[in-house]
Amino acid sequence: MNAQPSTPPDPAAPYVRLQAVSKKFGEFAAVDTVSLDIRRGEIFCLLGGSGSGKTTLLRMLAGFERPSAGSIYIDGEDMSTVPPYDRPINMMFQSYALFPHMNVEKNVSFGLEQERLGRSEISRRVAEILEIVQMSPYAGRKPHQLSGGQRQRVALARALAKRPKLLLLDEPLAALDRKLRERTQFELRNIQERLGVTFIVVTHDQEEAMTLSTRMGVMDRGQIVQVGTPAEIYESPVNRFVADFIGSVNLLEGRVAALGADDLTIRCDAAGCTIRVGRRVECAPGDTVWAAIRPEKIALASEGSPDEARAENRVRGKVREVAYMGDVSICLVEIDSGKTFRVTLPNRSGIAAQRNLRHATVTLSWEPESPVILTR
Amino acid sequence: MRRRGLFSRTALVLGLVFLYVPILSMIVYSFNNSRLVTVWDAAHSPTLKWYGVLLSDGEVLDAAWLSLRVAVCAATASTILGTLAGTALARFGAFRGRSLLVGMTTAPIVMPEVISGLSLLLLFVALEQAIGWPQGMGALTITLAHISFCMAYVTVVVQSRLAGFDESLEEAAQDLGARPAKVFWRITLPLILPAVLAGWLLAFTLSWDDLVISQFVAGPGSSTLPMVIFSKVRLGVSPDVNALATLMVSVVASGVVVAAVWMRHRQKRRERDAQLAAAANL
C-alpha cells in the first residue's frame, strides 16, 4: 500500500490516469488508445454495450490484464509492474465471487487478514462494514444461504473492508430486479459519500449510469467517445452514436441552409421540415449535419393549418402507435416522407386522452434550443 | 421418440447385466463349498470355508500388505505431483515446455502397460549400473513405477476440475491482497478438494490393481497381490480368489454407497438453504 503523500492531495488532480492504454487480443483491439482522468471522490461510470471494451478496461485497472500499450497511474504511481494483490484497489465482481466455503464474516475478513492486522482489529472493522451494508445479522451464513441482494451487499462489504481509495464495480446492479436496483443505486451513492471512496463503475445500463455517476464515459468499440456529467452527455452528445445510445432520440439528417452569427438553419428533406437553431454551431453552408431531438422535447398538437407544415421547427404527421407506459405515453408519429418520430407525452389527462390520438393527424413542434446539432 | 428411448434403455439394461453378471457369479461361488463352479454343493453351502483359506494364506496376506503400502505411498505422491501438474496446465497459460508436459501427462494413460513396465525396468537397471541406486528391485521400484503412471490420471482429474472452476473467485482473492500461493491454498484447494480426493482414490485403485508393470519392476523377493492372484488363476478357477473378489467388491461398494449417501445429504441441505434464503425478504 502506498504511503500517504506529505503534501495534501489536490482534490482536482486525477487520482487515476490512463494514458493511451490499449489491449490487443491478436489483431483485435478490445481497448484502443484510451486516455482518461478520474478524479478523487467521484463516481465515474464507464458506459458501453457488450464488446465496447469497458470490462477489459476495468480488468486492466484491477491488474488482471496487462495493457498492450500505454500506462496506468493510480495516485501518481505507475501500475505496469504491480500485480493485483499489491494495488490499492478493490473490485466488486459482477458474479460477486463470494467464497462458497466461507461464511459472510470470513469472506469479509479475508482481505483484512492479508494485511496482517490483529484479530480484534479485524473483528472490529468487519463488524463496522457489515453494519454499513446492513448485513450484521447474517455474519454466520454461507453464500448459498443468502438471496441475490444479500450476496451483493456482502460482496460490497468485502470490497470496502480494506477501505480502498478506489473501488471498481463490474455491473453492480445487473443481477438485481428493478425495485431492488433503484434502492441499491441510492444506497451505493450514500455509502460512497460516507466513506469518500472513488468509484469506477462499468455498466451497460444507461439508467444506472445516469443515476449513479457524477461523471461518465461512453465507450464504443474500444474507444472512449465522450466524457462528461450525465447532463452533459444527455443534453450535449458529441456525435450520433452517443445521442442514440443514451435514451431515445430523433435523428434528422439535413443540409446547412443558412449560417448566422448566432443561429443556424437546416433543411431536412427527408423529414420535410426546416430546423432553426438559436445558437452558433461550427459548420459551413452545404454541410451535412444531423439534428438530434429528444422525444420529451417535442410538443404534439392536433391538426392545425396546412401552412404550418412549412414553417420551421414544425412537422405534420399521423400517429401510428401509442404505447401507454403509465407515467408517460410514447407516440410513434409517421410523417409524409415515411420517417417516424418518437414523442414522449406525460399522461396528465389519463389514458382516454391518449386513446384518441391513434390515427389522428397531428403537428409536432419543438423549441429552437431543443435540437442538438451534430456534425458527425 | 418413445421407441428410440426404448432401444437405448434396453441396451443400457443389457449392458449393465453384462457388466455385473461376472461379478455376481464370483460372489455367489465364493460361498460354494465345492471347488467346481458347476456344482453347487447344496449340502455344505453356503460356507465361509474359502474365506478362511484366503485369510490364512501367508503369501496372500504378505502380498496384500505390500500392495497396501505401495498403493498408499504411490497414491499420495501421485496426488501431489498430479495436482501440481494439473494446476500448471490449467492456470499457467502458455509456457515453455507446456506441450511436452501435456504429452507426458496424457500418454501414460493410454500407453500399453507392457511398454511402460519394460521401460521402467530398463531405467532402474541402468540407474543401478550408473549410480548404484536403486539397489535391486522391490517395494521402492514398484512404488516409483506406480507413481509415474498414476500421476497422469490425477493430472487429468485435477486439470478438468480446475478448467470448470470459477476463476473470478481466484481473482477476487488476489484483488483482496492474497498472493497466488495463498490463493491456491485458501481458496482453490479447499474448493477442488473433492476432485483431489477422487484423484487419490483413483491412483490408489490403479496402484493396488496393477499387474503388468509390477511384474516387470518387482524383484524376485516381492510379490504384489495382483501378482499372487495372477499366478493362481493361470491354473484355473480358484475359489479363494472368489472370496478375495467378494471382499474387494464389498469394500468398494460400501465406500461408493457411503459417498453417494453423503453427497445426497449435502445436496438436500444446500437446496433447503437456498430455498430458505430465497423465501426470506431482503
Added chain:
Amino acid sequence: MPRWFSARRLVAGIPALWLTVFFLVPFLIVLKISFSEARLAIPPYAPFLTWLHGLPVPGIHLSGYAYLFTDPLYLRSYLYSVMVAAVSTLMCLLIGYPMAYAIARSSETWRNFLLMLIVLPFWTSFLLRVYAWIGLLQNDGLINEVLLRLGLIHHPIILLQTDFSLYVGIVYSYLPFMILPLYANLEKHDTALLEAAEDLGARPITAFLRVTLPQSVPGIAAGSLLVFIPVVGEYVIPTLLGRTDQIMIGRMLSDEFFDNRDWPVASGVAILILLALVVPIVLLQRVERRNLETAK
C-alpha cells in the same frame, strides 16, 4: 515478481522433472537397448559404448530388428493385435453408445446412480473381473452349464481361449472407457436442437443421424482412442482368456523378455508398438485438448 515466477517454475517443473526421468528417459533407454546385442550376462545386453583405440564407438546391432522383421510370427502377431484392437473398439462403440445415450437422456437422479453403476466395476480389480469370465466361460463353467440344462446344446462348447472369449474380456474391461467420454459429450447436447428438428418434420432416426451423431463425434473419437491404444498392447486379457495358438504382441514382448531373456528384441518390439501408436496418441491429445476447450 521474481519470487512469484520461481514458484511457478516449481509447480510446473517438479512434475515435469519427475516425468522426464521416469517416463521420457526410459523410452530412450528402450530405444538404445533395442539396438544392442543380447548377451548371457547381467544385465543381458551388450554395453552401449565400446572402446576402440581409445575412442567410444556406439555398438549398434540391427540383428534384433532383423529378426523382428523377418520372423513371420511377429508380423502376424502385430497385425493380429491391431485387428483385435480395432474390432474391440468397434464393439465397445456399438454397445457403449446406446448405453451412454440412455444415461444422458435419463433424469438427474437416475443419471448419477447409473453412472455410479457403470464406474463401480472399474474400482474393483481389473484382474479379478477378467478372472470371473474364466469361471463363466470354461467347459464346466456357468454358461455351458446353463445351456446344457436348457437343452440348447448337448456337449459343452469351447468358449474359453478363443477369439470369442478374448473379445468378451476386452469389451468387458474397456467398456467404461468408451461410455464415459461418450456420456460427457452427449450430456452437453442441447435437447432443444432435437426438438427443433422433430418440429421441422424429421423422424427420430433422422434427427439422431443428422443432429446427435455429428455432435457426438468428439466423444466417439476420444472413447475410441482410449480403447484402441491400450488394447493393442494388452497382456492380461489375452493371457487369461485369449487363444494359445495366436498371441497378441503384448504377450510376445513379455515372453521375449521374461522367458527368452532377450532384452534387445523385447525392446525392439516395444519400439515397434510405439511407432504404430504414435499417430493415435497424438490424435488423442488433439481431441482431448479440443474437448477441454469446449468445456470451458
